[in-house]
Amino acid sequence: xxxxxxxxxxxxxxxxxxxxxxxxxxxxxxxxxxxxxxxxxxxxxxxxxxxxxxxxxxxxxxxxxxxxxxxxxxxxxxxxxxxxxxxxxxxxxxxxxxxxxxxxxxxxxxxxxxxxxxxxxxxxxxxxxxxxxxxxxxxxxxxxxxxxxxxxxxxxxxxxxxxxxxxxxxxxxxxxxxxxxxxxxxxxxxxxxxxxxxxxxxxxxxxxxxxxxxxxxxxxxxxxxxxxxxxxxxxxxxxxxxxxxxxxxxxxxxxxxxxxxxxxxxxxxxxxxxxxxxxxxxxxxxxxxxxxxxxxxxxxxxxxxxxxxxxxxxxxxxxxxxxxxxxxxxxxxxxxxxxxxxxxxxxxxxxxxxxxxxxxxxxxxxxxxxxxxxxxxxxxxxxxxxxxxxxxxxxxxxxxxxxxxxxxxxxxxxxxxxxxxxxxxxxxxxxxxxxxxxxxxxxxxxxxxxxxxxxxxxxxxxxxxxxxxxxxxxxxxxx
Amino acid sequence: xxxxxxxxxxxxxxxxxxxxxxxxxxxxxxxxxxxxxxxxxxxxxxxxxxxxxxxxxxxxxxxxxxxxxxxxxxxxxxxxxxxxxxxxxxxxxxxxxxxxxxxxxxxxxxxxxxxxxxxxxxxxxxxxxxxxxxxxxxxxxxxxxxxxxxxxxxxxxxxxxxxxxxxxxxxxxxxxxxxxxxxxxxxxxxxxxxxxxxxxxxxxxxxxxxxxxxxxxxxxxxxxxxxxxxxxxxxxxxxxxxx
Numbered sequence: 254x255x256x257x258x259x260x261x262x263x264x265x266x267x268x269x270x271x272x273x274x275x276x277x278x279x280x281x282x283x284x285x286x287x288x289x290x291x292x293x294x295x296x297x298x299x300x301x302x303x304x305x306x307x308x309x310x311x312x313x314x315x316x317x318x319x320x321x322x323x324x325x326x327x328x329x330x331x332x333x334x335x336x337x338x339x340x341x342x343x344x345x346x347x348x349x350x351x352x353x354x355x356x357x358x359x360x361x362x363x364x365x366x367x368x369x370x371x372x373x374x375x376x377x378x379x380x381x382x383x384x385x386x387x388x389x390x391x392x393x394x395x396x397x398x399x400x401x402x403x404x405x406x407x408x409x410x411x412x413x414x415x416x417x418x419x420x421x422x423x424x425x426x427x428x429x430x431x432x433x434x435x436x437x438x439x440x441x442x443x444x445x446x447x448x449x450x451x452x453x454x455x456x457x458x459x460x461x462x463x464x465x466x467x468x469x470x471x472x473x474x475x476x477x478x479x480x481x482x483x484x485x486x487x488x489x490x491x492x493x494x495x496x497x498x499x500x501x502x503x504x505x506x507x508x509x510x511x512x513x514x515x516x517x518x519x520x521x522x523x524x525x526x527x528x529x530x531x532x533x534x535x536x537x538x539x540x541x542x543x544x545x546x547x548x549x550x551x552x553x554x555x556x557x558x559x560x561x562x563x564x565x566x567x568x569x570x571x572x573x574x575x576x577x578x579x580x581x582x583x584x585x586x587x588x589x590x591x592x593x594x595x596x597x598x599x600x601x602x603x604x605x606x607x608x609x610x611x612x613x614x615x616x617x618x619x620x621x622x623x624x625x626x627x628x629x630x631x632x633x634x635x636x637x638x639x640x641x642x643x644x645x646x647x648x649x650x651x652x653x654x655x656x657x658x659x660x661x662x663x664x665x666x667x668x669x670x671x672x673x674x675x676x677x678x679x680x681x682x683x684x685x686x687x688x689x690x691x692x693x694x695x696x697x698x699x700x701x702x703x704x705x706x707x708x709x710x711x712x713x714x715x716x717x718x719x720x721x722x723x724x725x726x727x728x729x730x731x732x
Numbered sequence: 733x734x735x736x737x738x739x740x741x742x743x744x745x746x747x748x749x750x751x752x753x754x755x756x757x758x759x760x761x762x763x764x765x766x767x768x769x770x771x772x773x774x775x776x777x778x779x780x781x782x783x784x785x786x787x788x789x790x791x792x793x794x795x796x797x798x799x800x801x802x803x804x805x806x807x808x809x810x811x812x813x814x815x816x817x818x819x820x821x822x823x824x825x826x827x828x829x830x831x832x833x834x835x836x837x838x839x840x841x842x843x844x845x846x847x848x849x850x851x852x853x854x855x856x857x858x859x860x861x862x863x864x865x866x867x868x869x870x871x872x873x874x875x876x877x878x879x880x881x882x883x884x885x886x887x888x889x890x891x892x893x894x895x896x897x898x899x900x901x902x903x904x905x906x907x908x909x910x911x912x913x914x915x916x917x918x919x920x921x922x923x924x925x926x927x928x929x930x931x932x933x934x935x936x937x938x939x940x941x942x943x944x945x946x947x948x949x950x951x952x953x954x955x956x957x958x959x960x961x962x963x964x965x966x967x968x969x970x971x972x973x974x975x
Contacts, residue, residue, distance in 0.1 A: 283957040303767040310764050318757045320743045333940075339736040391963060392954035408954055415955055437955040441963045448964065453874040453913070469939035479912065479950040479965025486908040487874055497739065502761050504939045508931040509768065511945075515894075519953050522787065523894035526965060527945035528908075534942050536871070537907035548739045556746035 260588035262613035267582035276583050279414045284574045290520035291571060291627070297522070298512065307509050309631040312565040315502055316555060322467040322500050323546065329470030333532025335542040340494075342549050347378035349545050350459065350492055354384050357490050357541075359456040363448075365474065365484040366390035367461030368568060369494050369547055371403060371590035372603070375459070386459065387451055389480035391444050398425035404584025404592060407518050407570035412583055415440065441478075448480070458484035458539070462495045463567065464510060465544075468503045470531040472544070475514060477525045485528050491539040496547050498555075498564040510567065513629035517569035550603030559640045559665070563599045565630040572624035572634060578617055587614065594624035598637040606648035615641035640665040678717035771929035772893050780892045784926045785973055787895030791948025792961050793969040800974045803920060804858040807884065810970055812860045814916055815843040818881035843881045845918075846872065846910055850903025851886060855920060868906060874913055882916030882966075888943075889936050890921045893929040895948070897921060897971070900941040908942060917966040919946075923975030 260266065270276060295301050315322055327337045340346035354362055362379070364370070364386050376386040388397045395410040396403055399421045403409030410418070415435040422429045422443055429443050460481065464473040472493055474481045485491055501510065515524045533542050555561050573579045573593030584592035588610045589600040597618055601611040615638045624634040643661035650658070667673045693709035716724070752760075773783055781797075789795045798806045844864035847856065859865055866872070866880060888900035897919055899905045911917055927933040937943060950965030961967065 279956070287957045298772060300768045300772075303769075307764070307766050307768055314760060314764055317747055318752060318760070319747065320740050321752060321754065321757045323740070323743070339734070339739055341735040341738055345735060389964075390954070391952050395954070408957055410954060411957065418955060437958065437960040438962060440955060441952055441960050445963055449878070452964070453878055466939070471939055477950070478952045478954075478963035480963070482908070482912050482944065483964055486912055497743075504934060505931075508770075508929075508934050509766075512768075512930055519957075519959070521791075521947070521959075523891075523896045523945065523947040525791070525947050525949070525951045527943075529939075529943040529945075531940060531942070534901075537901055537942060538909075546739070548735075548742070552739060552742035552746055555743060561746075 260610050262609045263582075263586055263588070263617045264613060266586035266588065267578075267617070270583045270586045271581060273583075275414075276412050277581060279412055280580050280583055282414075283408070283411050284580050287520060287574045291517065291574065294516040294520040294522065298516070304509055304512055305629055305631050308513055308567075308629060309565065311501065311506055311509065312630055313562075315500055316498065316561060316564055319497065319500070319555065322502055323497060325467040326465055326470060326500055326544075327546075329468065330532055330542075330544050331470075333470045335470070335532040335544055338543060338545045340545055340547050340549070343373035343547075344378075346373045346494055346545055346547050346549065347375050350375060350494065351379055351382045351384060353490070353492055353543055354379070354457050355382070357457055359384075359490075361385045361387065361451075361455075362457040362459045362492075363387050363389050363451055363455040363484050363488065364393075365458070365460045365476065365481040366393050366409070367459070367494060368403075368406060368590050369461045369496050370459065372549065373494070373547070375494070387448075389448050389452070389484060390476075391441060391478060391480075394444055394448070395421060398422070402585060403590055405570060405573060406568050406591065406593070406595070407573075412585070452480075452483040452487055455484070455488045457490045457492065458488035460484055460491065460493045462493050462499055463514065464507070465495055465500045466502075466504055466506070467500055471504065471529050472531070473507065474528045475511075475524050476527070477519065479526055482526055482528050485530065486538050488539055490541040490543070492543045492545065494545045494547055496549075497551050498566075514567055514569055517567075517571040517627070517629040550605070553605075554599075554602040557602065560598065560602050560637055562632050563595065563602060563637060565632055566595050566599065567630060568595075569629055571627040571629065572632075575623040575627050576618075577621065577623075578619060582617070587617065589614075594618060594634045594638075595632070598632075598634055598641060601641055601645070606645055612645040612648055615639075615645055636665055636668050639668065675717075675719055678713075678719060682713050682715055682717065682720075769929075770931040773928055775928050778928075780928050781923045781926050781973065781975070783928075784890055784892035784895060784921075785971075787892065788890075788897070788948070788971055790895055791951070793895070793948050793971050795971045795973060797973040800922075803855050803972060803974050806972050807855060807918065807920075808858045808860045810918055810972070811845055811863050811882075811884070814918075814968075814970075815845075815860070815863045815881055818843050818916070844879075845916075846877065846880050846883045846906070846914065848883075848885055848904055848906030848910055850905075851884065852904060868910060871907075872910075874909060877909060877913035880914045882918060882968075883910050883914045884918045884920075885911055886920050886922075887925060889933045890926045891928075891930060891933045892926055896933075897946045898933060898937065899944045899946065900937060901944070902941060908944060911944065911946075912965060915966055916968045916970070917946075918970045918972065920972045920974055923973065 392410040405411040419435040462472045463475045515521045579593040587596045591599045597614045643658045646658035667677045844866040846866045886904035889898040949969040950963045951961045
């Protein structure tokens with residue numbers, strides 16, 4: 254995955270973003286709206302937690318047997334008349350797509366929103382090869398026309414409000430109606446007219462997929478506008494670039510994931526359109542179907558026992574919408590197609606921690622835990638963040654002992670077990686003898702003195718919440 | 733070494749399990765816990781068909797529940813009304829196009845609705861004379877579909893909990909482009925096709941066929957995360973619920 258050129262570490266980028274009051278206003282408005290709606294859509298299902306635990310178990314099982322399921326998918330897709338390609342990294346994926354497009358004789362492709370191809374920089378690679386990629390998702394179109402970058406997994410143009418979108422359309426879209434207002438319905442209608450001819454004459458479509466079903470060879474694209482249906486139905490050739498972790502074992506698993514994804518992402522009981530296909534169907538849709546399976550850092554992530562849970566992600570974006578850091582800093586500060594809490598644990602794992610940006614991302618969090626609460630596949634993002642902080646310190650210091658690394662390692666270990674957490678809280682309460690007159694700890698003893706060098710440490714409470722609960726509600730009761 | 737071998741090798745090294753036998757994996761999958769409900773509304777205590785009507789309407793589909801014997805008359809009424817509206821739109825569009833563009837698709841100026849092969853003949857018994865019935869034989873081009881006023885289809889399954897219609901593009905549903913390119917989709921759902929929830933629906937579907945799940949008309953949440961109806965798919969979804 255390309256690190257955006259010259260992208261500073263998160264704290265610097267976030268400081269710049271925080272000065273943009275328009276950005277903060279747009280984000281606060283959009284995330285506020287969706288947070289309330291998502292809570293309602295989730296509350297409607299009494300078994301949400303059971304769906305969530307089933308989804309986690311299915312994904313963990315799939316990742317544990319990823320080789321088996323990928324080979325099964327290769328077989329089922331091939332049997333259904335499709336072609337399967339394997340790409341180790343971004344450059345290889347882009348080269349495969351470019352050569353497939355060239356083989357059709359086309360010099361233009363229509364694309365449905367795909368973060369995997371944002372990750373590989375496919376549009377730029379195709380452009381360098383003389384192929385124009387036309388983004389057809391409304392938000393991706395706004396980004397493409399505005400020469401901008403995505404700042405949200407689900408709604409890449411979330412940082413733009415309606416009047417900014419109107420300005421971009423009037424400036425960059427030659428066929429935009431002259432009297433265009435900032436009414437969202439009018440803006441959507443303008444996009445419809447603008448893309449209509451391109452869809453009807455498209456020879457090649459490029460997509461990602463939300464799910465790939467191993468036992469049936471089915472690809473699943475979840476969307477709202479119908480641009481996805483256009484891209485996977487009308488062209489003669491369809492190329493889908495799909496991360497290896499998007500696989501599900503069986504057709505039946507859709508009953509779990511299609512209950513979780515729309516409610517978590519757009520707060521709908523079901524999104525307007527979901528397309529499912531397997532290989533090619535004579536007389537219906539593309540005559541040629543190519544599936545490009547993408548690794549690009551995923552197998553390295555899989556090798557990490559704690560970090561691998563990030564591969565369960567189904568890209569719903571609920572964690573972005575509840576994150577206080579994301580809401581204020583915006584998506585661009587994360588310097589990756591994957592912003593927000595999930596991006597903070599996914600980007601440094603997919604790209605590695607060689608850059609200051611990637612080493613800074615695990616710190617882009619207050620560890621408040623809201624992301625974990627809303628995650629439909631129960632990714633423990635706070636645990637992964639703390640753990641990745643210790644790896645970031647390793648990467649910087651070359652594995653030598655540092656108090657910071659040891660502390661984050663111990664913290665991650667403590668957070669994984671309620672029993673250990675209880676013991677740690679008891680120990681923290683005992684440390685109150687260090688508390689000064691101001692009610693804070695001004696100076697911790699070495700090796701923790703580095704922390705209080707630039708800040709006061711808050712005093713631990715005399716009693717933890719767990720201890721208080723046990724004392725007032727009786728031992729054995731659980732909060 | 734191919735990329736395929738390299739990726740598979742990296743996965744095996746990462747999971748550290750060595751290749752499990754397919755039977756082991758199948759057994760492990762079968763043992764996965766599924767503590768969730770197979771349906772959120774029990775057909776014993778709920779009118780599932782009414783729930784479907786309510787939930788489909790929530791997302792701005794136009795839903796009418798009619799007696800099975802009234803389906804032909806309802807189709808006629810809906811199409812005649814739509815043809816009337818489409819005629820007006822078309823007249824305005826042609827005037828606009830004549831001013832602005834030299835290359836308009838030829839096409840006939842009348843109002844036509846495409847009807848896929850295999851749609852129940854008795855539903856078409858009262859087809860209005862003012863409206864052309866267009867067949868997809870030989871296959872219509874995408875540009876021709878774009879000129880048509882709409883499409884009339886059946887469906888494979890409907891899902892009450894989510895207000896979803898599922899097309900498997902078999903008999904009476906047409907290939908996928910038919911229900912995508914025209915701006916108006918009239919779909920007839922029989923009461924016995926309504927499943928309470930996702931689990932029952934997926935169990936009924938044939939994974940070998942292409943499927944389209946439709947929940948309301950085309951929409952987007954891309955502007956300020958607020959839902960707006962009407963982008964690339966049919967902007968009007970009209971459901972006749974028979975039974």
